[in-house]
Amino acid sequence: MERLQIALEKARAARGRTQPAPDAADPSVGLLKREGMEAATHKSEVDWTDLSPLEVDRKRLQRKRIATFDGGENSAPFDLLRTRVLQQARQHGWRRIALVSPHSGCGKSTTAANLAFSIARQREIHSITMDLDFRRAGLTDILGGSAPYGMADVLERRVPMADVVLRYGENTLFGLNTGTRTRTPSEILQSAQTSEVLKDIENSFAPDIMLFDLPPMLASDDNFGFLQNVDCALILVASEKTPMSQIDVTERHVAELTTVMGIVLNKCRYKSKTHSHEYDYY
Ligand SMILES: Nc1ncnc2c1ncn2[C@@H]1O[C@H](COP(=O)(O)OP(=O)(O)O)[C@@H](O)[C@H]1O
Ligand SMILES: [Mg+2]
Secondary structure, eight states, X not given: OOEEEEEOOOOOTTTSOOOOOXXXXXXXXXXXXXXXXXXXXXXXXXXXXXXXXXXXXXXXHHHTTOOOSSOSTTTHHHHHHHHHHHHHHHHHTOOEEEEEOSSTTSSHHHHHHHHHHXXXXXXXXXXXXXXXXXXXXXXXXXXXXXXXXXXXXXXXXXXXXXXXXXXXTTTEEEEOOXXXXXXXXXXXXXXXXXXXXXXXXXXXXXXXXXEEEOOOTXXXXXXXXXXXXXXXXXXXXXXXXXXXXXXXXXXXHHHHHSEEEEEEEEEEOSOOSSSSSSOOOO
């Protein structure tokens, strides 16, 4: 796998909104806010063990560059990203994290899946990763999902989340798509109902972290309403492909809507000289 160079910056104060998490003051919310995470129990209305399991096709996942099941060398850059993301989430009381990019092909879906499986290895952390790119079968294709209903049906309240979501182990859920294109992706993502459904999901499933795999920023207006629902966003850019001008515009758009958690330089061919590992911070 080409290298993942990680640039997790602090939100650029001049541009980013420094909004507190919606319920950061409530100590009962989210394991990530508590001391002694191992001792905490997961208080969810829905029993996660009742949910349908994800059928894991390891060969497919390997082909799709998912490297984080068992840890090890290939997993290391994503594990580092996971740890940095979780540290920042804990520090700021953030729970909802969007993955965005200027254009398609930057690695949002690949990173979302790798992060989800990497977080899954931290058993005390419950996470839900949702495929909300209704224009492409990104995360859904990576995981090989082919359900009759998907996240668009959940957000439009046609189907309950519990009927769509797939469970990996005891602490990781995926909300995928059907593979059929949704006619109104932008309207669904921007609707007030979507905000309500997300709150309901949070209340009933009690995740510590929610990851949202989103469409590219510069191809449509899909994300513009939705990003107001998240606590922060990670911007993925493709090394040697994404022009600086697009990174700049994307960062400005994202910062107007939520906090920029960091920028991840993906698909980097060069090894860092500063670190012995295959990633770098700046
Ligand atoms: N770090 C990486 N090194 C090499 N290829 C990658 C890397 N990350 C993603 N890819 C590949 O790039 C393509 C686009 O990735 P994807 O995650 O679908 O991007 P996006 O969701 O941003 O459109 C896929 O074929 C994926 O396997
Ligand atoms: Mg994608």
